[in-house]
Amino acid sequence: AILAAIVQRLSPGPLRGRHVIVTSGPTHEPIDPVRYIANRSSGAQGTAIGRALVAAGATVTFVTGPAVVPPPADTTLVRVETAQAMHDAVMAALPADAVVCAAAVADWRVANAGAQKMKKSVDGLPVLTFAENPDILAAVSRLGDGRPALVVGFAAETQDVTRLATQKRARKGCDWIVANDVSAGTCIMGGTENAVTLVTDAGAEDWPRMGKDAVAERLVARMVDVLTAVTP
């Protein structure tokens, strides 16, 4: 954290003095001490965004689930496992000028998670009940006075991407949605490339397929436009 603060103070970029929180990676939701529910997010896109924000001079708090790729350097790093812990870490890291919710957060957790390992021979087939997890994107978007100037969400869809992402933007109350098609054939989830649609109040822009680093740089350039038009 001290190093991050020094790096940030010395860096000349356009986001110098701005605090951005990035969430990244999957969350793991326990079923019992050895089993959990996960998702295929590698953390690659969130990590690339964190790196691009650091390069632009921002002070970055990087809240990550158990990702495959290593986290970006020179950030305040917070490692979490569950959606609830990620929510709490984001709230604790506020205030911020912007929040980028790139993590693939589990919508729900197992309400009847066991303290002991479930036994096939004793328990038979499991009956899992679920509870809704806190919605980090909606919670940040609906903050009153402390709402960040820019709240960016992600949407991983397998069909009808633009329509669903536009609905998601309205439902969550965020400013932008970065939407992508994670269908099996696209090789996006876990891969190095991304083909996204940016949904803002001005509508939907389809960006060409490019590396996740390039998506991150383009997104951060757009963030610079918005954030430098706002008095910090």
Next chain:
Amino acid sequence: AILAAIVQRLSPGPLRGRHVIVTSGPTHEPIDPVRYIANRSSGAQGTAIGRALVAAGATVTFVTGPAVVPPPADTTLVRVETAQAMHDAVMAALPADAVVCAAAVADWRVANAGAQKMKKSVDGLPVLTFAENPDILAAVSRLGDGRPALVVGFAAETQDVTRLATQKRARKGCDWIVANDVSAGTCIMGGTENAVTLVTDAGAEDWPRMGKDAVAERLVARMVDVLTAVTP
């Protein structure tokens, strides 16, 4: 596979000419295109056993789920994701002189896994139904004429380890159970050390806590005793 065959033919070890199948790592059971059920197995113990078997001169087929640690060198490597695929790969790799089932195989899969991503906004809380996965250890143990001379299973328990492992040995029909306590406080699952109890027809032996490589070498030494007493 060709390299593995050459290495095996040149190696002088006591298991030269013996074929051993090792399963390792977790399995992933899909919920929908992006979500899955996993477990905390890193594949470290199974990989160490594969390596020790290669060092002892065995021809090793290494069937691994999505593990954290890289697989051992000089084996016939089969990568799988689900328990069903692991079962099929083991059956396809038979006959074998011994099978070591070190993988943490999911007992059940999601019977109503979705072809599209589940949507919180549309589908609400999920209702997952489960189906029992094939039991690889029991299936191999109960083979008729083609049964391997030695079938070794693993038991990951969080309580009452020896009693449950002894019951498991009888229930599965395998020769040995290597049992360990994977309670959170032990740091065994995902860690580098292991403290196991070997359950055989002669009873239960508690081994002292040691590195997973040392557990593997000691286990393979015991396997050599049994397998070299059997005409191949």
